[in-house]
Amino acid sequence: MKNMQDIFCMTPEDFFRYIKTIRYGYRDTEGKVHVMSVGDNYDDTEDKGVYVFSSPEEVVKNNCGWCWDIANLIKVYCDRNHIENKCVFLEYRSPELHQTHTQVFVSYNGKWCEAPDNSSPLSLGDNAYEEAEVCIRNFAEMFTDYLKSVLGDKYETRHVS
Numbered sequence: 001m002k003n004m005q006d007i008f009c010m011t012p013e014d015f016f017r018y019i020k021t022i023r024y025g026y027r028d029t030e031g032k033v034h035v036m037s038v039g040d041n042y043d044d045t046e047d048k049g050v051y052v053f054s055s056p057e058e059v060v061k062n063n064c065g066w067c068w069d070i071a072n073l074i075k076v077y078c079d080r081n082h083i084e085n086k087c088v089f090l091e092y093r094s095p096e097l098h099q100t101h102t103q104v105f106v107s108y109n110g111k112w113c114e115a116p117d118n119s120s121p122l123s124l125g126d127n128a129y130e131e132a133e134v135c136i137r138n139f140a141e142m143f144t145d146y147l148k149s150v151l152g153d154k155y156e157t158r159h160v161s
Contacts, residue, residue: 002060008080012108015077016116016124023064024118026051033062070117071102078106078115085115086132090143096151101143105135114139 002018010018025035028049051066056073059065065073071087078085084107091100104115111128112135114120129135 004057004060007060008077010077012081012083012106013124019070019074020116020118020120021063022059022070022118024066025064026066026069027054027058027062027064028052033064035064065118067100067117067119068102071104071115074104074106074115074117078104083107086136088136088140090140092143092147094151097147099143099147099150103139105132105139107132112136 007015007018023035025033027033029052030049032049034049053072054062054065054069056069056076059069059073075085075087077083086105087102088105089100089102092098103117105112106115106124108125108128111125111130112132113125113128114122114135116122116124116126127135127138129138
């Protein structure tokens, strides 16, 4: 089992390889860890407990986390290692679907890229852009494209200022 000090000392390449080994799932209010696959629907899970945020230490201890938990661990690692980063929360809510995702973007080798998490097929440095805003916008468009594929004609664009 890794400890936080070991994790903070990892190179970015090793850290993001480690992140990809963390199981996808969550800890409930009773402390039980629920391992899921990325495509599972939480609402359809029979033995679901009420989700509770996990601290970075709990993610490491349980070797399990959802995007919110993983993003927090990534952000703490980046801040500790003086890696420029931006964290974005995306949400879509309609009568048919409620979908959220939290994503960290990092400056790596002078370019901005999606920080790989335990649900991403990317490696550190893939899909790199000169500007953070372009990187974030392109990621948000992928999120939107996913929603359009799920909802079809029911998809509706909403902008919050």
